[in-house]
Amino acid sequence: MRKKIAVVILMGLVLSCAGEKAKAKAAREVRAAAVSGMFYPSNASTLKNQVDEFLQRVEREAIQRKLIALIVPHAGYRYSGQVAAFAYKQLEGKEIDTVILIGPSHRTRFSGVSVGNYGYYQTPLGKVAVDTKLAGRMIKGSKLIDFYPPAHQQEHCLEVQLPFLQRILSEFKILPLVIGSPTSETCRGLSQALLKETEDKNILLIASTDLSHYYPYQEASQLDERTLKVIEKLDGELLYREMASGKAELCGGAAVVATLLTAKQLGADSVKILKYANSGDTSGDKLRVVGYAAIAIYTVKHGETVLLCKHSRGSAASLQYPKGKEGEMEFKVLDEKTQKELLRIARASIENYVKERKIPEFEVKEPVLQERRGVFITISKDGGLRGCIGRHESDLPLYQTVAQMAVSAACRDPRFPPLRSEELNEIKIKVSVYLMSPTEIKSLEEFEVGKHGIIIEKAGASATYLPEVAKEQGWTKDEILSSLCQKAGLPPDAWREGTKFQIYATQVFGE
Secondary structure, three states, rough: HHHHHHHHHHHHHHHHHHHHHHHHHHOOOEEOOOEHHHHHHHOHHHHHHHHHHHHEEEEEEEEOEEEOOOOEOOOOOHHHHHHHHHHHHHHOOOOOOEEEEEEOOOOOOOOOOOOOOOOOHHHHHEEEEOOHHHHHOOOOOHOOOOOHHHHHHHOOOOOHHHHHHHHHOOOOEEEEEEOOOOOOOHHHHHHHHHHHOOOOOOOEEEEOOOOOEEOOOOHHHHHHHHHHHHHHHHHHHHHHHHHHHOOOOOHHHHHHHHHHHHHHOOOEEEEEEEEEEEHHHHHOOOOOEEEEEEEEHHHHHHHEOOOOOOOOOHHHHOOOOOOOOOOOOOOOOOHHHHHHHHHHHHHHHHHOOOOOOOOOOOOOHHHHHOOOOEEEEEEEEEOOOEEEEEEEOOOOOOHHHHHHHHHHHOOOOOOOOOEEEEEEEEHEEEEEEEEEEEEEEEEEEHOOOOOOOEEEEOOEEEEEEOOOHHHHOOOOOHHHHHHHHOOOOOOOOHHHHOOEEEEEEEEEOOO
């Protein structure tokens, strides 16, 4: 009996070692093109020309915002290639280090998520490098994620994205992720793993999915319209529930849910449907159609702005806000009770995110905290700056904007590493809430140093300083304008002509 047990254990060890060796070998290999000649042309010249023609027929959207994710179709180019081009056109001129491709498994059933940890993916246009370091960290950091080669060998949903990326981006790597079990737990787990491993990195998320399948044209269009309206809400949990109830339909629904959950935590708060069509529009057969959409997910108009500022050592009671004349400010000054509540929300958001990688939900009923205002959060440690990020405008309630900007200041300021749990008791938080939204001025005489924050825009460059920065630095008006120009990457005297300025006012309070 003991001999039989020993033999079984030995066989198990041999099989385990063989499996690990197979994975290690695959990680050094090139994943060959599996669907060239079927989903897209196998001839390099023909493929290049087709992709370029798709892109040339599309006008790039004038969205001056941070692009966080795309949702693209994955059918044959004959059917969905032109729709996909509407999404990929948005990458024109951008530099991205790693594109994270997320899609469903069409051919193989397995649990969790498989990362394609090959050395390269091959297309007729050449090889695309896999971000193997990131792949290794994902596998090591999550029990949900592993490298299961059969999930990738014949899968088309990620492969069809590569020729578009090869034609639109110069240098990039990919992280190919195929979802095997499309459960809510898988979606949440994948999102948490992505947030943990990609924080503060130059990445782009791409969810690969088609919409409804094989309904008559009108019925498909109506179902797809409902699905797109749900996606526009940027709520991954809601989308999952709608799919479960049959009110929304996507073949790569889990990939989209995981992408929405991740994008929102990365600061996304806007969704734009760039193009919708179905196979009936391209093939002419409207009896049984498949829906396709190109969707962009990004931040609000001004996005998150990193401020090069110094922290004031003053206490909360000593921090000042601009008073101005009666009726001059757009919003009312916050009372002490509201200030304390926002500081509580800011700290709770930071602490929960650092520990759990999730912003908590808050029950807030006060009308003033539902207002849409700009917010900046400044974090200091030992009297020095530890992070400072904010938004001039927001479509979210004030308390939610404070929560998001607090997490961004703590974990996404590119000048600092993400805040660690052992630092939580060492930091101080300062909140700057807008009393007046950015307003364009015709003359710099309208800009009062110490009272107004200022934004400079020229030749596509922009920068800002909060009202208190000039006071802390002891700057004159000329000095703050010269420094602002340099911060935007412009010559120090660029402010003297051909420059657009906006001013705003804030109320400042802190711990």
